[in-house]
Amino acid sequence: MLAHGVTTVTMYGIISEAGSSTRGCSRVLAVNLLSGVLPASLKFTRREYERRVTPMWTRLDDGFFIHPKARKAGKDGRAMFLAGLCYAAGQLRDGFIPNGDVPLIAALAEVDEGERHALVTAGLWEEVPNGYQIHDWLDFNPTKDEITARRNERREAGKKGGEASAVARAQAKGAAIAQAKSNQTPILEKKILEKKNKSEEKIPAEASGDTKSKRARANNFSGWAEALWSERHKGAVPGWTAADFIQLAESVKAIGEPEARRRWSIYLDETDAFYRGHSPRKWRSELSRWVERNRPRLSTRHSSGAKYTPDDFQ
Structure with missing residues (x-):
């Protein structure tokens, strides 16, 4: 990974955020990793994607495209690197890409899988046993254990919040019913009294x-x-x-x-x-x-x- 302004990368593109670097800027880089011809199993809308899997994000230096390593990797190498970032983030493998997944990543980027060699030469991927490791992944992204712990915390918080909300709704409903009954009693009494008075008015004073x-x-x-x-x-x-x-x-x-x-x-x-x-x-x-x-x-x-x-x- 490259260390400058922070850019969030997803399966749908790269969204730049304002980083601490003076070179950081807020812009959307027009990179769509799912454009073009892909296997049918990989073609789905953003809504479908969010429904199928838990969205995961990865970070990228917003000066990536002008960095020497990225320029050395070439156009197809850069595309494959971005696809690898997204894929690794979604798989929660701490930046590790198995050999068997390389063809899929190449398909996502619509490049030849041989671009893996360009990434290794440029220093963006590192060869490790049974696959590749994205350079400096853990320096800029949380680990699998951190992500899992955060999700569990959110799940528990959501559960507690839902239970509290249910109790609050039940209490509010009970209070509303009680209030309605208390409001209804004088209204009914008033109507009964009015009806009684009208009935008495029909009888002459004599x-x-x-x-x-x-x-x-x-x-x-x-x-x-x-x-x-x-x-x-x-x-x-x-x-x-x-x-x-x-x-x-x-x-x-x-x-x-x-x-x-x-x-x-x-x-x-x-x-x-x-x-x-x-x-x-x-x-x-x-x-x-x-x-x-x-x-x-x-x-x-x-x-x-x-x-x-x-x-x-x-």
């Missing part, structure tokens, strides 16, 4: 007080209506509300007491077998149907100013 007075003030309608109901239901007392009796009174005003009595009796007779204990609201619904059925005749009499009579509801 209907306030005890149940008997409410019924008694419903235009004296409750007396005969309740008596007739109790007669049909063997003396049982209807569980109606004050609002129910107010509705009965409004019906009486609409058609007159005589017709109201008659229709109330008919309603009890007709619905007793099916709607035992039905509230006055059902009767008002039935009354609407009767009125609708006789609407043409009622409209004529109403336009002339005449009062409704029992005959209008036959």
